[in-house]
Amino acid sequence: MDKLLIRGGRPLNGEVRISGAKNAALPELCAALLTGEPVTVRNVPRLQDVATMLKLVRNMGVQVDRDEDGAVRIDAGKLSSPEAPYELVKTMRASILALGPLLARFGEATVSLPGGCSIGSRPVDQHIKGLQQMGAEIVVEHGYIIAKLPKGQQRLRGARIATDMVTVTGTENLMMAATLADGETILENAAQEPEITDLAEMLIAMGAKIEGHGTSRIRIQGVPRLSGCTYRVVADRIEAGTFLCAVAAAGGRALLRDARADHLESVIEKLRAAGAQVESVPEGIRVQSQGRLKAQTFRTTEYPGFPTDMQAQFMTLNVIAEGASHVTETIFENRFQHVNELVRLGARIQVDGKVAVIEGVPRLSGATVMATDLRASASLVIAGLVAEGETLVDRIYHLDRGYDSMEKKLRQLGADIERVSS
Numbered sequence: 001m002d003k004l005l006i007r008g009g010r011p012l013n014g015e016v017r018i019s020g021a022k023n024a025a026l027p028e029l030c031a032a033l034l035t036g037e038p039v040t041v042r043n044v045p046r047l048q049d050v051a052t053m054l055k056l057v058r059n060m061g062v063q064v065d066r067d068e069d070g071a072v073r074i075d076a077g078k079l080s081s082p083e084a085p086y087e088l089v090k091t092m093r094a095s096i097l098a099l100g101p102l103l104a105r106f107g108e109a110t111v112s113l114p115g116g117c118s119i120g121s122r123p124v125d126q127h128i129k130g131l132q133q134m135g136a137e138i139v140v141e142h143g144y145i146i147a148k149l150p151k152g153q154q155r156l157r158g159a160r161i162a163t164d165m166v167t168v169t170g171t172e173n174l175m176m177a178a179t180l181a182d183g184e185t186i187l188e189n190a191a192q193e194p195e196i197t198d199l200a201e202m203l204i205a206m207g208a209k210i211e212g213h214g215t216s217r218i219r220i221q222g223v224p225r226l227s228g229c230t231y232r233v234v235a236d237r238i239e240a241g242t243f244l245c246a247v248a249a250a251g252g253r254a255l256l257r258d259a260r261a262d263h264l265e266s267v268i269e270k271l272r273a274a275g276a277q278v279e280s281v282p283e284g285i286r287v288q289s290q291g292r293l294k295a296q297t298f299r300t301t302e303y304p305g306f307p308t309d310m311q312a313q314f315m316t317l318n319v320i321a322e323g324a325s326h327v328t329e330t331i332f333e334n335r336f337q338h339v340n341e342l343v344r345l346g347a348r349i350q351v352d353g354k355v356a357v358i359e360g361v362p363r364l365s366g367a368t369v370m371a372t373d374l375r376a377s378a379s380l381v382i383a384g385l386v387a388e389g390e391t392l393v394d395r396i397y398h399l400d401r402g403y404d405s406m407e408k409k410l411r412q413l414g415a416d417i418e419r420v421s422s
């Protein structure tokens with residue numbers, strides 16, 4: 001199993017390119033199922049989750065070709081089985097994003113229930129409820145969501161859907177389904193994440209009629225069919241945020257090429273308050289940091305609030321910053337698993353329910369730590385970059401799910417980090 005070995009204490013200088021966003025690429029690969037014409041998605045990151053998604057669609061009989069430059073061509077013209085089996089879904093929750101497109105185009109879909117994951121129970125009841133409001137008949141049996149249209153009905157029906165909470169993949173699933181529905185769909189309480197906007201732009205390039213994406217009310221006028229398109233995935237704001245935290249923690253000066261500061265305002269505001277210099281430039285984002293940062297209290301909320309996917313990485317900054325801070329996690333009930341590992345490196349953190357109380361320490365000392373989920377892994381890597389001595393991060397398959405060449409990019413910035421197998 002691969003591990004990352006980090007010898008801490010080096011500043012990060014130079015430049016790296018931020019890859020396409022995992023959380024935009026995954027729904028966009030599923031959007032290609034909405035049409036029988038070929039779709040080319042460019043700037044697709046090299047990630048385990050993308051490999052899983054491509055395996056999932058190939059398994060349906062879809063033709064998939066990938067080139068060296070990160071472009072993926074998907075031809076779902078001969079899709080033979082609108083099914084997502086448990087074996088593939090269990091390793092990647094985003095597989096649920098196949099449900100809306102399959103049902104909308106073929107009038108039927110069988111998708112395994114994803115189940116919980118290490119950060120929370122993560123139900124998909126809102127996806128199911130929304131599709132039912134659009135006229136789908138859905139049963140959950142033997143661990144599978146079995147969805148179909150009523151006899152004689154060719155298309156889903158447009159509906160006004162207000163989800164009980166803001167859900168990112170729920171909004172994406174329902175927005176994709178609605179593009180081919182008969183009539184207008186209004187999604188109230190919609191998620192406003194940049195990945196929703198990016199997906200909507202791709203759907204529009206395919207001929208969909210969508211307005212209001214990027215706000216909490218999305219209107220979709222269904223069309224009978226969509227066409228192929230070529231679309232470039234937006235830069236990954238969470239990867240960019242992770243590198244911002246890494247440079248801020250380790251010290252140094254870097255350019256994050258292609259990163260979008262307008263997608264990271266809440267994180268950048270906290271980084272500036274902590275003492276890092278962050279500047280939006282035409283090529284991306286520049287960051288510079290020296291000396292000890294000041295700890296920042298924050299709470300995670302839906303976009304445009306502070307992203308839960310950046311909580312663990314920013315917590316590492318607070319761990320080594322001057323002063324005390326509170327970090328409140330409001331989205332997932334079990335997203336503090338990095339805490340005990342950070343404590344093994346010398347951090348002082350107490351967790352009380354949704355709140356972690358952190359007392360900054362001047363130094364961390366390297367140790368072997370275990371990654372428990374994707375962003376927890378990133379927080380441990382950042383901690384390893386600043387810790388004295390060697391840090392070995394175990395179980396980095398979590399990291400590989402969502403970061404494209406992280407150790408290579410960090411090495412490019414001057415970090416002493418290598419992948420080791422055992």
Ligand SMILES: CC(=O)N[C@H]1[C@@H](OP(=O)(O)OP(=O)(O)OC[C@H]2O[C@@H](n3ccc(=O)[nH]c3=O)[C@H](O)[C@@H]2O)O[C@H](CO)[C@@H](O)[C@@H]1O
Binds near residue numbers: 121127308
């Ligand atoms: C592939 C992808 O884009 N993943 C992101 C997506 O996950 P994902 O879309 O799974 O997260 P949601 O926005 O749906 O979850 C938000 C909250 O709503 C709850 N909920 C959601 C749906 C539902 O049907 N019922 C329900 O109770 C969840 O358990 C959670 O507490 O948004 C999360 C929140 O920004 C991010 O951390 C993930 O990186």
Ligand SMILES: C=C(OP(=O)(O)O)C(=O)O
Binds near residue numbers: 093119309375
């Ligand atoms: C939680 C995440 O991803 P997923 O929804 O794919 O588990 C993440 O990207 O941090």
